[in-house]
Amino acid sequence: MPYNEALTNAAQAFETYKITTPAQRAQLLRSIAEAIEALGNELLETASRESNLPLTRLTGERGRTCNQLRLFADLVEEGSWVEATIDTALPDRQPLPRPDLRRMLVPLGPVVVFGASNFPLAFSTAGGDTASALAAGCTVVYKEHPGHPQTSQLVHKAIAQAIRANGLPEGVFQHVSGGVEAGQELVKHLATKAVAFTGSYKGGKAIFDLAMQREVPIPVYAEMGSTNPVFILPERIKENTEQLARQAAASVLLGAGQFCTCPGLFFIPESEVTPHFIAALEEELTNATPANMLHDGIAGNYYKGLEKLLQAEGVQALVHQEADVLEGRAALASTSAAHWLQNPALQEEVFGPFTLVVRYSNAAELISAAKALQGQLTCTLWGSDQEHELQQKLTDVLRDKCGRLLYSGVPTGVEVSHAMTHGGPFPATTDSRSTSVGTYAIKRFARPVTFQSAPQALLPAELRDENRSGLWRTINGKLSQASL
Amino acid sequence: MPYNEALTNAAQAFETYKITTPAQRAQLLRSIAEAIEALGNELLETASRESNLPLTRLTGERGRTCNQLRLFADLVEEGSWVEATIDTALPDRQPLPRPDLRRMLVPLGPVVVFGASNFPLAFSTAGGDTASALAAGCTVVYKEHPGHPQTSQLVHKAIAQAIRANGLPEGVFQHVSGGVEAGQELVKHLATKAVAFTGSYKGGKAIFDLAMQREVPIPVYAEMGSTNPVFILPERIKENTEQLARQAAASVLLGAGQFCTCPGLFFIPESEVTPHFIAALEEELTNATPANMLHDGIAGNYYKGLEKLLQAEGVQALVHQEADVLEGRAALASTSAAHWLQNPALQEEVFGPFTLVVRYSNAAELISAAKALQGQLTCTLWGSDQEHELQQKLTDVLRDKCGRLLYSGVPTGVEVSHAMTHGGPFPATTDSRSTSVGTYAIKRFARPVTFQSAPQALLPAELRDENRSGLWRTINGKLSQASL
Numbered sequence: 001m002p003y004n005e006a007l008t009n010a011a012q013a014f015e016t017y018k019i020t021t022p023a024q025r026a027q028l029l030r031s032i033a034e035a036i037e038a039l040g041n042e043l044l045e046t047a048s049r050e051s052n053l054p055l056t057r058l059t060g061e062r063g064r065t066c067n068q069l070r071l072f073a074d075l076v077e078e079g080s081w082v083e084a085t086i087d088t089a090l091p092d093r094q095p096l097p098r099p100d101l102r103r104m105l106v107p108l109g110p111v112v113v114f115g116a117s118n119f120p121l122a123f124s125t126a127g128g129d130t131a132s133a134l135a136a137g138c139t140v141v142y143k144e145h146p147g148h149p150q151t152s153q154l155v156h157k158a159i160a161q162a163i164r165a166n167g168l169p170e171g172v173f174q175h176v177s178g179g180v181e182a183g184q185e186l187v188k189h190l191a192t193k194a195v196a197f198t199g200s201y202k203g204g205k206a207i208f209d210l211a212m213q214r215e216v217p218i219p220v221y222a223e224m225g226s227t228n229p230v231f232i233l234p235e236r237i238k239e240n241t242e243q244l245a246r247q248a249a250a251s252v253l254l255g256a257g258q259f260c261t262c263p264g265l266f267f268i269p270e271s272e273v274t275p276h277f278i279a280a281l282e283e284e285l286t287n288a289t290p291a292n293m294l295h296d297g298i299a300g301n302y303y304k305g306l307e308k309l310l311q312a313e314g315v316q317a318l319v320h321q322e323a324d325v326l327e328g329r330a331a332l333a334s335t336s337a338a339h340w341l342q343n344p345a346l347q348e349e350v351f352g353p354f355t356l357v358v359r360y361s362n363a364a365e366l367i368s369a370a371k372a373l374q375g376q377l378t379c380t381l382w383g384s385d386q387e388h389e390l391q392q393k394l395t396d397v398l399r400d401k402c403g404r405l406l407y408s409g410v411p412t413g414v415e416v417s418h419a420m421t422h423g424g425p426f427p428a429t430t431d432s433r434s435t436s437v438g439t440y441a442i443k444r445f446a447r448p449v450t451f452q453s454a455p456q457a458l459l460p461a462e463l464r465d466e467n468r469s470g471l472w473r474t475i476n477g478k479l480s481q482a483s484l
Numbered sequence: 485m486p487y488n489e490a491l492t493n494a495a496q497a498f499e500t501y502k503i504t505t506p507a508q509r510a511q512l513l514r515s516i517a518e519a520i521e522a523l524g525n526e527l528l529e530t531a532s533r534e535s536n537l538p539l540t541r542l543t544g545e546r547g548r549t550c551n552q553l554r555l556f557a558d559l560v561e562e563g564s565w566v567e568a569t570i571d572t573a574l575p576d577r578q579p580l581p582r583p584d585l586r587r588m589l590v591p592l593g594p595v596v597v598f599g600a601s602n603f604p605l606a607f608s609t610a611g612g613d614t615a616s617a618l619a620a621g622c623t624v625v626y627k628e629h630p631g632h633p634q635t636s637q638l639v640h641k642a643i644a645q646a647i648r649a650n651g652l653p654e655g656v657f658q659h660v661s662g663g664v665e666a667g668q669e670l671v672k673h674l675a676t677k678a679v680a681f682t683g684s685y686k687g688g689k690a691i692f693d694l695a696m697q698r699e700v701p702i703p704v705y706a707e708m709g710s711t712n713p714v715f716i717l718p719e720r721i722k723e724n725t726e727q728l729a730r731q732a733a734a735s736v737l738l739g740a741g742q743f744c745t746c747p748g749l750f751f752i753p754e755s756e757v758t759p760h761f762i763a764a765l766e767e768e769l770t771n772a773t774p775a776n777m778l779h780d781g782i783a784g785n786y787y788k789g790l791e792k793l794l795q796a797e798g799v800q801a802l803v804h805q806e807a808d809v810l811e812g813r814a815a816l817a818s819t820s821a822a823h824w825l826q827n828p829a830l831q832e833e834v835f836g837p838f839t840l841v842v843r844y845s846n847a848a849e850l851i852s853a854a855k856a857l858q859g860q861l862t863c864t865l866w867g868s869d870q871e872h873e874l875q876q877k878l879t880d881v882l883r884d885k886c887g888r889l890l891y892s893g894v895p896t897g898v899e900v901s902h903a904m905t906h907g908g909p910f911p912a913t914t915d916s917r918s919t920s921v922g923t924y925a926i927k928r929f930a931r932p933v934t935f936q937s938a939p940q941a942l943l944p945a946e947l948r949d950e951n952r953s954g955l956w957r958t959i960n961g962k963l964s965q966a967s968l
Contacts, residue, residue, distance in 0.1 A: 019880060060579070080963070085924075087903040095544070099893055101903035103924070106883060108916070212696040216859075216910045219917065375700075388941060395942050396503060399590060399933050406936040409583055418961050419571040419585035421934040426700045432592070433703065433931045439961075440569075440587070440932060447917045448924060449883050450905040452890040457872060458879050472963050477902050477923075479564070479956050479963065 003141075003185045006174040010110035010139040011191040013171025018107050018137045020168070021461070025135060026073035028166045032126055032134075033066035033073075035158035035165075043154050047120045050148035052292040052326070057255070058121065065121045068128055068416050072135035075439045081105070082446070084462045084473040088484065089453070099453045102463040105446035107137030108219075109193030112186045114207070116198035117147035117294050118258045124148065125155035125175070128416070128437055129196035129221075134173070136445035138193070143186055144177040147295055187211050187220075194445055197222040198260070198436065201349070201427055208430045221444050223436045226376040226428040227264035227349050228411045231366065231398075232277075233383040233390055234269040241273050242280040244382070248355070249284030249330075251410035256291040256328035257353030258298070260422075261378050261411040264349055266357045267337070267369060278318065278334065278357060285319045285330035285353070293328040293352065302352030306331050309350055314339030318357075328352050337365045347374055363390050370394055375425030375432065376402040378411035401425065403435065487625075487669045490658040494594035494623040495675040497655025502591050502621050504652070505945070509619060510557035512650045516610055516618075517550035517557075519642035519649075527638050531604045534632035536776040536810070541739070542605065549605045552612055552900050556619035559923045565589070566930070568946045568957040572968065573937070583937045586947040589930035591621030592703075593677030596670045598691070600682035601631035601778050602742045608632065609639035609659070612900070612921055613680035613705075618657070620929035622678070627670055628661040631779055671695050671704075678929055681706040682744070682920065685833070685911055692914045705928050707920045710860040710886075710912040711748035711833050712895045715850065715878060716761075718753040719868040725757050726764040728866070732839070733768030733814075735894035740775040740812035741837030742782070744906075745862050745895040748833055750841045751821070751853060762802065762818065762841060769803045769814035769837070777812040777836065786836030790815050793834055798823030802841075812836050821849045831858055847874050854878055859909030859916065860886040862895035885909065887919065 036043065044058045051058075075081055082104040090098035111133040115124035122128065125142055133140050144152045156175040163172050176182060187195055187210045195211055195218065197204050204222030211220045230248065237244065251263050266281075268274055293299040303323035310317050310333055319332035330353040337360035340346050346356065360366045373379070379402040383391040391407075398405055403424035414422050420438030423429045429436075434444045456464050462471060465484035472479055504512075520527065528542045535542075559565055566588040574582035595617040599608035606612065609626055617624050628636045640659040647656050660666060671679055671694045679695055679702065681688050688706030695704045714732065721728065735747050750765075752758055777783040787807035794801050794817055803816035814837040821844040824830050830840065844850045857863070863886040867875040875891075882889055887908035898906050904922030907913045913920075918928045940948050946955060949968035956963055 015880070018884075074961075085903040087899070087901040096897070098899055098901070099890075101899060101901060103903040103905055109884065208701070209696075212693075212701075217692070217696075217914065219915075385939075391939075391942055396499070399935075400502075400593065403932070404934040404936055405938070406583075407939060407942065408937045413580070415571070415582055415585060417571040417582070417585060418958055419569040419587040419934055421587055421932045423932070425931075430701065431703075435932060447909075448887070448905045448907070448919060450888040450903055451883075452888055453892045454889070455869075455875075455891060458875055458891065474902055477558075 003176055003178070003182055003189065006141045006176050007110060007186070007189045007191040009171030010141050010174060013169040014109055014139045016169050017139050017172050020137070022076045022079050024166065025137065026077040028162060028168060029069045029073040029131060029135060031162035031165055032159050033069040035162045036062065036066055036126060036155060039154055039158055043151065046154060047148060047151040050151050051117070051120045051294050053120070061119060061121045064416060065126060068122065069126065069131050071416060071439060072131045072442065075442065076135045079462060079469060080472040081439070081442055082462050084471060086463065086473060086475045086484070088476060101450055101452055102454065102459065103448050103450040104460060104462050106449050108445050108447060109138060110191050111138045111140050111194045111196060111445055112192050113140055113142045114183065114197040114199065115142065115145045117145055117298070118255065120148040120151045123198045125152045126159055128441055130173070132441040133196065133445045136442050138445045139171060140173045141186060142173065142175050143183050144175060149177065184210060188214060192218060194218055195220045196436065196444070200224060204430060219444070220430050221434050221436060222430040223260065223423065224427055224429060225260045225349050225351065226424065227347060228261050228376060228378045228380070229265035229267060229373060230263045230380040230382065231267045231370065231394060233387045234271060235384040235387050236382045237268060237271070237277055238273050239384060241276045245277050245280030246284055247410060249281055251412045252285070252355045253288050253330060253353050254412045256293050258294060258351065259412045261414060263380065263411055264355050266355055267360055267366060268357055270359045270361050274359065281357070282318050282332055285332050288330050290327040290329045292326045296325050298351065299324065299326050299328060302328060302350065305350040306354055309333065309346065309356070312343055312346060330354065332357065334359065337361065337369050341368060341372055367393060367397060370397040370401070373401045375428040377422060377424045377428045378402055378404045378406060380406040380411055382408065403428065487660055487662070487666055487673065490625045490660050491594060491670070491673045491675040493655030494625050494658060497653040498593055498623045500653050501623050501656050504621070506560045506563050508650065509621065510561040512646060512652060513553045513557040513615060513619060515646035515649055516643050517553040519646045520546065520550055520610060520639060523638055523642055527635065530638060531632060531635040534635050535601070535604045535778050545603060545605045548900060549610060552606065553610065553615050555900060555923060556615045556926065559926065560619045563946060563953060564956040565923070565926055566946050568955060570947065570957060570959045570968070572960060585934055585936055586938065586943065587932050587934040588944060588946050590933050592929050592931060593622060594675050595622045595624050595678045595680060595929055596676050597624055597626045598667065598681040598683065599626065599629045601629055601782070602739065604632040604635045607682045609636045610643055612925055614657070616925040617680065617929045620926050622929045623656050625658045625660060625670060627667050628659060633661065668694060672698060676702060678702055679704045680920065680928070684708060688914060703928070704914050705918050705920060706914040707744065707907065708911055708913060709744045709833050709835065710908065711831060712745050712860060712862045712864070713749040713751060713857060714747045714864040714866065715751045715854065716753070717867040717871045717874055718755060719871050720866045721752060721755065721761055722757050723868060725760045729761045729764030730768055731894060733765055735896045736769070736839045737772050737814060737837050738896045740777050742778060742835065743896045745898060747864065747895055748839050750839055751844055751850060752841055754843045754845050758843065765841070766802050766816055769816050772814050774811040774813045776810045780809050782835065783808065783810050783812060786812060786834065789834040790838055793817065793830065793840070796827055796830060814838065816841065818843065821845065821853050825852060825856055851877060851881060854881040854885070857885045859912040861906060861908045861912045862886055862888045862890060864890040864895055866892065887912065
């Protein structure tokens with residue numbers, strides 16, 4: 001479908017869709033989940049063929065995608081996400097009366113979504129961006145990812161079927177294919193009110209720049225990945241050194257290193273156990289069976305980025321295998337914190353199964369490294385109970401550097417839940433105030449509107465005196481489920 | 485103080501200030517209010533001399549400024565604004581366990597604030613932007629407005645005194661003077677994490693563009709005013725026609741028309757009562773005693789903008805007085821909806837005591853006009869009870885055009901409360917997801933961070949198991965004041 005027609009339809013459908021009830025939107029989201037499940041093995045096989053990802057992984061990803069749609073259905077049906085807030089009139093207040101004021105979040109309008117290649121279901125056609133935008137009451141124009149066009153078409157078919165079954169206009173969700181230029185036209189179109197993107201820094205930043213240069217700028221939520229540093233403290237690395245290294249390696253290798261949250265940096269102390277940790281990491285990465293990457297372009301970029309990084313001063317290759325056309329072969333390198341601090345290029349993400357070990361000589365150097373970090377999706381802090389003070393210092397620094405701060409476990413694996421933040425300061429994303437995973441993602445596609453002195457009949461249901469559904473609302477500054 | 489030093493100080497002070505307790509921040513905000521009140525008449529007289537605003541108005545504005553500081557103190561002390569959200573661990577979940585996830589809003593960092601000339605207290609040095617940024621835990625670098633430098637210095641003195649009395653670093657609030665270039669350097673500085681601005685479209689848009697072109701872009705909250713259209717429906721204008729016109733005139737004339745919410749457009753039906761409405765409006769505006777504008781530059785721009793608008797095709801001047809160097813003399817013009825729809829330049833704000841009456845011939849034309857509107861701070865819809873259907877249609881259109889939709893009363897007068905939105909789609913502001921008035925304004929200066937599997941001792945108090953202060957938190961998707 002031509003982009004202009006798609007956005008005209010999306011703008012027209014928005015007029016109908018924005019005033020649907022929460023129950024209608026919840027029903028649509030659940031219907032989409034069912035229609036995706038009904039695609040059966042054809043979907044999984046197509047996705048596997050197009051992405052080189054194994055069927056087991058894609059089965060899990062389909063579950064995640066459908067659970068996500070249902071989670072947003074529940075959220076919308078419950079309804080409190082609109083932050084309904086009522087200040088009742090004070091007609092006798094001196095010197096001036098206070099009018100009746102009622103605020104809630106309303107949808108922004110048509111949203112253009114660009115999916116990612118590395119999650120052909122969960123961050124694609126019916127992924128978190130589409131689910132949260134539809135939940136908010138926005139219509140969606142989806143730009144097909146060239147890495148999995150047939151998968152995308154199948155999911156599109158399921159969504160279109162769910163829209164029809166729910167008696168909603170076709171323009172609620174539309175599927176557009178095309179190259180870079182088509183994407184640019186979608187971002188520039190007057191009817192587009194927001195953009196969501198998951199992918200590379202280059203792609204996300206280009207979209208951001210384009211959107212900011214529009215006559216009417218619009219929000220851009222681009223999740224552009226990061227290096228997800230892991231900080232291992234001196235006492236902690238002494239406990240189960242080899243097990244830590246195996247845990248680290250498993251996270252680096254997951255999905256052939258093609259996770260936005262792949263840990264690409266490990267800060268470890270110079271100490272007597274360091275060689276053991278590195279040796280174990282080397283062993284794990286050397287012995288890992290390489291998996292095919294998503295496509296040869298990604299593999300090519302992986303080896304190119306790797307070679308560039310390995311040429312930097314003070315960087316030693318520890319695991320360095322021959323490049324392949326498609327296989328993502330694990331790699332490992334090491335440097336000192338002093339070198340790392342001198343060379344900002346060492347912060348650049350190498351998308352694939354690679355990690356850089358950075359050896360620090362003392363706590364001050366470690367804190368300097370933490371302070372020098374650019375914005376991250378995640379930071380991980382592995383410390384022992386005895387290292388409270390250093391952990392506190394690092395916590396104070398790292399919470400301003402990332403969207404999620406972990407104290408055990410690995411950054412790969414992003415829970416779809418209420419408390420998740422999958423976001424972070426630039427360049428991890430273009431909008432640190434948002435998340436692209438979890439229920440909070442819905443807030444990206446809404447804005448507040450206040451109705452002043454409105455007759456009951458003209459108010460949205462969420463703001464009327466009667467609160468039939470027991471919505472949580474803030475009334476004169478106090479949370480309440482009561483009617484007025 | 486040089487801008488670079490100011491931002492270096494602000495960044496350093498942020499390290500201390502960001503980890504202050506809510507009680508400490510509340511105490512600071514209350515101390516600032518007290519210190520401003522302690523400035524006594526000197527503040528009011530200085531502000532009046534610099535702004536030409538009468539003492540009674542400034543007394544009210546001081547009250548508003550101090551109440552606003554205290555409202556944010558209450559909000560921060562209560563604490564639920566951080567949206568603490570906890571998903572407890574599910575270690576036995578299949579196929580994968582769920583980790584413990586805890587999210588809350590944390591402050592962005594140093595904020596640069598540009599105050600407005602038209603509210604030398606409430607939208608200036610210690611105005612809503614400063615109050616909400618300090619409440620959020622951000623440090624502030626304030627760029628003095630050249631329209632009231634001495635007023636600004638006095639308020640700065642009060643803030644600095646409150647900061648000292650609370651034992652906080654001086655860098656929590658800093659005052660910088662200088663021209664356009666100094667402002668640009670503040671926006672471009674690496675340590676700046678957000679910008680708040682109230683003023684002209686030209687000024688706000690320039691700051692926005694600069695901030696988006698930074699190597700690391702930052703949020704810009706620029707409130708740039710609007711024309712605040714009032715829609716009067718055919719039945720409603722028949723009721724108390726002259727009283728409506730007087731109400732309209734009073735709103736246009738308030739503060740010599742120098743309110744961001746001054747109604748600069750009235751859509752009225754072509755009908756037998758129209759001449760009465762217009763005649764009454766003419767009379768009110770002609771007989772009004774003109775007040776001095778803030779300064780001669782603003783008066784100059786007012787008359788220049790007015791002359792330009794009056795030359796547009798199809799526009800008739802109805803009240804058109806001789807221009808003055810300083811006095812803002814009321815003006816009135818009229819045009820047809822057909823002409824208005826053909827000429828987008830008629831949507832440009834003329835900042836001063838002027839309004840344009842636009843006569844529509846039927847409901848379809850009125851809805852077309854509503855759809856053609858650019859983003860507004862406010863829209864006002866005056867309809868009668870019999871006009872429900874038309875009001876509903878206009879409501880559906882107008883809620884996407886503005887931050888506040890009124891059904892009676894006038895747009896001037898912006899309540900500082902929980903349910904207020906003083907914002908709106910571009911070009912009313914550069915970020916429609918925000919408000920610059922009311923408690924929701926605090927959200928502009930914060931972003932979510934999730935702590936995963938964190939030891940209790942490393943968590944912020946808001947996210948610990950024990951909920952001593954009875955904070956409202958979302959636990960596994962349900963609001964609760966309980967401890968875990």
